[in-house]
Amino acid sequence: MLSAARVEQLECRVLTIPTDAREADGTIAWDKTTMVLVTARSGGTTGLGWTYGPAACADIISSLFTPLVVGTDAMSVPGTWREMVRAGRNDTRPGVVGYALGAVDTALWDLKARLLGLSLADLFGRVHDDVPVYGSGGFTTYDDARTTEQLTHWAIEQRIPRVKIKIGESWGSRMDRDIHRIRLARKVIGDDTQLFVDANGGYTIKQAVRLMGDVADARVTWFEEPVSSDDLTGLALIRGMIDADVAAGEYGSDVGYFQRMCAAGAVDCLQVDATRAGGYTGWLQAVAVAAGHGLQVSGHCAPHLHAPVAAATPNLRHLEWFHDHVRIESMLFEGTLDPAGGTITPDPSRPGNGLTVREGVAAGYETQTPG
Numbered sequence: 001m002l003s004a005a006r007v008e009q010l011e012c013r014v015l016t017i018p019t020d021a022r023e024a025d026g027t028i029a030w031d032k033t034t035m036v037l038v039t040a041r042s043g044g045t046t047g048l049g050w051t052y053g054p055a056a057c058a059d060i061i062s063s064l065f066t067p068l069v070v071g072t073d074a075m076s077v078p079g080t081w082r083e084m085v086r087a088g089r090n091d092t093r094p095g096v097v098g099y100a101l102g103a104v105d106t107a108l109w110d111l112k113a114r115l116l117g118l119s120l121a122d123l124f125g126r127v128h129d130d131v132p133v134y135g136s137g138g139f140t141t142y143d144d145a146r147t148t149e150q151l152t153h154w155a156i157e158q159r160i161p162r163v164k165i166k167i168g169e170s171w172g173s174r175m176d177r178d179i180h181r182i183r184l185a186r187k188v189i190g191d192d193t194q195l196f197v198d199a200n201g202g203y204t205i206k207q208a209v210r211l212m213g214d215v216a217d218a219r220v221t222w223f224e225e226p227v228s229s230d231d232l233t234g235l236a237l238i239r240g241m242i243d244a245d246v247a248a249g250e251y252g253s254d255v256g257y258f259q260r261m262c263a264a265g266a267v268d269c270l271q272v273d274a275t276r277a278g279g280y281t282g283w284l285q286a287v288a289v290a291a292g293h294g295l296q297v298s299g300h301c302a303p304h305l306h307a308p309v310a311a312a313t314p315n316l317r318h319l320e321w322f323h324d325h326v327r328i329e330s331m332l333f334e335g336t337l338d339p340a341g342g343t344i345t346p347d348p349s350r351p352g353n354g355l356t357v358r359e360g361v362a363a364g365y366e367t368q369t370p371g
Helices: 056-069 077-087 093-116 120-124 144-157 175-189 205-214 232-239 255-263 279-292 303-310 323-332 359-363
Strands: 009-024 029-042 045-052 131-137 162-166 194-198 220-224 245-248 269-272 296-299 316-322 366-368
Touching (some): 029 056, 029 093, 029 323, 056 077, 077 093, 077 279, 093 120, 120 279, 131 144, 131 194, 131 303, 131 323, 162 175, 162 220, 175 194, 175 205, 255 269, 279 303, 296 303, 316 323
Parallel strands (some): 131 162, 162 194, 220 245, 269 296
Antiparallel strands (some): 009 366, 029 045
16 A cells, blocks of 8 residues: 555755856855755655755765664654654754755655656646746856846746846945846846846845945846845845845755745745755645745746746746756756746656656766765
C-alpha cells in the first residue's frame, strides 16, 4: 500500500555553475551559483528537490536530516518536516539549516506526488492553470547593450509583460547610473510592459523616495527592497510615500518572519522563497499568513521549483523568472517550462515537478557529494 511507502534513501550533491557573465545587484557580486540537489527514493521512485545556497547545506542534510528522514512514511511529509525543524533547533533555522530543510522538504513532496502518480500542482490542489512570471535580471554589471538584449528577449521575443532590473548599484552610490538604466529599460520595453526595480537594500529611505520622484516618467510599478528587508519601519515609510508597490520577504526563513513583515505594513506584496523558507511546507504557511493580512505573494527565484506550488496558491501574484536560475535549471533538467506570453504551465500529465536530471550535464558541475 502507498500509505506504507517508506523513504529508503536521501542523497544530496553540490553543483557549482559559473554564470554566463559577471553578475551583481546593489549590494553583492558573484560569478558562480551553487545548487544543492537532493534526491529522495522509495522503491523505484525518486523525488527531486533543491536549494540555491552554500555547500554547507549538504553537510547539514547528510549529518542531521538524512538519519532522521530515512525510514519515515513517504506520505507524511508535514510530520517529517516538523521533526527536521525540531532537530535543527540548536543549529538555528535561519540560514544554512533553513536552506537545507527547503531542499529536503521539496524532494519529499516531489517523491510523494510521484508515488501517487500526480503532478505536484494537483497534489497541492491546482488553483491556476497558468502561473504569471516576470523576467528578472538586468544586473548592475551589465552595460547598455547587454541590458537591452536581455530586456528585448523577455518583452519582445517572449512577450513577457513584466520585467525587472537591478538598481542601487554600489550601495546606492551610483544613483546617476541607476536613473539612466531605469529610463533605458522603459525605452526598450515600450509603454505596455510593466517595469520592476530591485535595490536589494542598497538605498537609504530618503534616497529611495527621491529616486522614485526622479524617474516618475518611467512608471515603475514594483520597488523591491528599496532598503534592507530587516528595516520594516523603513519599508513601511517608503510604501506610504511612493506609488510603486513595495515588496520584500525573499530572506524569510519561518512563519514568524512573514508575520512580522505583514503586521508591520511593510509590503504591498510578500515575497516567499521555498528554498529558504522551509520548502513547500514553509511556503504554504507563509502564503496563509499573507492571505490573513489581505496580501498577495510573489515567488522568489528557483522558478521550476516554485511553479507547482505557485499554481496551487490562491493569493499568488506572480513568480520570478530569474535569469541565473532559469539558465541553470534549463541546463540541468529535462521538462523545463516555456514562459512565452508571460506564463508557465505545470504539466498535469507529468508526475511530481515533471523534471528529470540530465545526469551527464550535472556530473560536469559536481563539486561535492557528502557521504
